Amino acid sequence: MSKNSQPKTPQAIRGTQDIFGPDAEAFAFVVETFERVRKLYRFRRIEMPVFEKTEVFARSLGETTDVVSKEMYSFDDRGGESLTLRPEFTAGIARAYLTNGWQQHAPLKVGTHGPLFRYERPQKGRYRQFHQLDAEIIGAAEPQADVELLAMADQLLKELGIEGVTLHLNTLGDGDSREAWRAALIDYFSAVKDELSEDSQERLEKNPLRILDSKDRRDQRFLADAPKIDAFLSDDARAFFEAVTSGLDAAGVQWVRAENLVRGLDYYRHTAFEFIPDQGSAAAEALGSQSTILGGGRYDGLMESLGGPATPAVGWAAGIERLAMLVGDRSEPRLEAMVLVENDAGMSAAFQLLAQLRAGGIVADIMATGSPKKRYDKAVKQQPQHILRVDERGYHGISGEGDTSRIVKAVNAAPTSPRT
RNA sequence: GCGAUCGUAGCUCAGUUGGUUAGAGCGCCGGUUUGUGGUACCGGAGGUCGCGGGUUCAAACCCCGUCGAUCGCCCCA
Numbered sequence: 001m002s003k004n005s006q007p008k009t010p011q012a013i014r015g016t017q018d019i020f021g022p023d024a025e026a027f028a029f030v031v032e033t034f035e036r037v038r039k040l041y042r043f044r045r046i047e048m049p050v051f052e053k054t055e056v057f058a059r060s061l062g063e064t065t066d067v068v069s070k071e072m073y074s075f076d077d078r079g080g081e082s083l084t085l086r087p088e089f090t091a092g093i094a095r096a097y098l099t100n101g102w103q104q105h106a107p108l109k110v111g112t113h114g115p116l117f118r119y120e121r122p123q124k125g126r127y128r129q130f131h132q133l134d135a136e137i138i139g140a141a142e143p144q145a146d147v148e149l150l151a152m153a154d155q156l157l158k159e160l161g162i163e164g165v166t167l168h169l170n171t172l173g174d175g176d177s178r179e180a181w182r183a184a185l186i187d188y189f190s191a192v193k194d195e196l197s198e199d200s201q202e203r204l205e206k207n208p209l210r211i212l213d214s215k216d217r218r219d220q221r222f223l224a225d226a227p228k229i230d231a232f233l234s235d236d237a238r239a240f241f242e243a244v245t246s247g248l249d250a251a252g253v254q255w256v257r258a259e260n261l262v263r264g265l266d267y268y269r270h271t272a273f274e275f276i277p278d279q280g281s282a283a284a285e286a287l288g289s290q291s292t293i294l295g296g297g298r299y300d301g302l303m304e305s306l307g308g309p310a311t312p313a314v315g316w317a318a319g320i321e322r323l324a325m326l327v328g329d330r331s332e333p334r335l336e337a338m339v340l341v342e343n344d345a346g347m348s349a350a351f352q353l354l355a356q357l358r359a360g361g362i363v364a365d366i367m368a369t370g371s372p373k374k375r376y377d378k379a380v381k382q383q384p385q386h387i388l389r390v391d392e393r394g395y396h397g398i399s400g401e402g403d404t405s406r407i408v409k410a411v412n413a414a415p416t417s418p419r420t
Numbered sequence: 421g422c423g424a425u426c427g428u429a430g431c432u433c434a435g436u437u438g439g440u441u442a443g444a445g446c447g448c449c450g451g452u453u454u455g456u457g458g459u460a461c462c463g464g465a466g467g468u469c470g471c472g473g474g475u476u477c478a479a480a481c482c483c484c485g486u487c488g489a490u491c492g493c494c495c496c497a
Binding site: 011012014065066067070071087088116118120121122123124125126130131132133134199210215216264265274288289290292293294295296316317318319320321322323370371373374376377379380381383384387389397399400401 | 421422448449450451455456457458459470487488489490491492493494495496497
């Protein structure tokens with residue numbers, strides 16, 4: 001077949017990743033560490049659908065949020081129903097909690113991880129198919145739940161070896177506190193509307209809280225004097241936040257108050273938090289402008305937006321890609337034994353030897369391609385700890401440095417033991 | 421959705437004011453040498469210069485479009 005009659009190779013979808021090698025090892029390390037820590041805190045594993053009815057996200061996240069209004073992968077299925085690839089975990093978990101009657105398990109601690117989808121401009125640490133870890137405590141109104149959830153996040157980051165990252169903590173108050181604060185912010189910023197950035201003039205209509213974390217200098221000079229949530233907190237909301245902070249102190253979780261930290265999605269109440277790299281840290285350098293590696297908060301209003309009973313809950317999500325960028329190089333498992341087949345007549349002996357090694361828990365591979373004279377060089381390039389030579393006479397020797405006892409033990413279990 | 425930079429071999433990259441048959445290193449395949457923990461040398465395969473159009477006697481190079489990547493804005497984890 002001539003070359004130009006071959007079909008063109010399709011390209012990968014924009015914003016998707018084919019992860020391989022050290023990057024894939026780092027990704028796996030993040031997930032494995034999360035799974036280990038999850039069990040320490042007795043969060044139960046759940047597996048969730050990758051798609052839901054569109055309304056699950058539209059109703060819970062808020063119709064006007066960017067995620068819903070322009071970032072969702074939505075489509076009609078063959079039955080004409082509008083479905084959406086999940087842009088986040090929380091809404092789907094809330095739906096599952098309601099439709100499966102998981103109230104019987106409340107308070108329910110769950111964790112999961114997997115791919116999410118948002119139609120965004122790809123950038124460092126931001127993809128259209130991305131992956132998150134997720135942890136939620138549903139049906140727990142007490143501030144202890146917030147503390148436990150944050151302690152888990154803090155331990156996770158420590159066990160990943162990530163340093164130079166600090167918990168930024170805020171409260172949005174209860175529903176009434178939040179609304180009063182929001183109204184005060186609108187008043188305050190409306191008075192200087194013409195001096196705000198174009199983006200913030202738009203935020204004033206759609207999401208005034210977001211003006212508080214604007215990076216634009218034109219906005220920032222108004223932030224110091226902007227109304228603070230503390231002035232609008234009810235006594236209960238203030239007591240709740242104090243219980244969270246004192247609990248964190250007792251648990252040894254470092255945190256800083258971030259009065260301007262808000263959440264983008266409508267369903268958040270009370271506790272809001274993000275783990276953010278410290279200014280000038282290696283972590284901040286590695287992440288570029290996508291700086292939040294783990295974020296979340298309390299979402300006491302979410303269940304009602306899905307037609308369920310009022311159900312308090314708190315949760316967080318963390319970007320696996322962003323965490324993987326911070327955990328450093330993760331090498332693939334060390335090759336302990338390379339079986340060098342010196343000529344093709346030794347192939348059967350090689351397979352037998354390999355089977356014995358692997359059954360004995362030895363990381364082993366085979367080198368049997370290319371000219372016999374080059375095989376040794378190619379084997380060496382794989383940097384095995386030991387090279388086991390095989391030819392038509394069978395296994396006949398091992399070379400390499402360090403302890404060979406495990407390998408010898410595995411080999412001696414073979415029907416044909418080495419001559420030496 | 422907006423802006424900037426960039427697309428040359430499997431990888432990392434050269435390629436002069438536009439000028440013969442587009443190069444190097446690494447990797448891959450083979451040979452010679454070496455002869456058992458990363459030898460040296462020789463040779464080979466591999467590119468419609470992202471894709472499409474335009475300017476020109478002549479385009480990897482200039483212009484337009486498009487797709488993609490990267491980095492910001494926005495959004496968010």
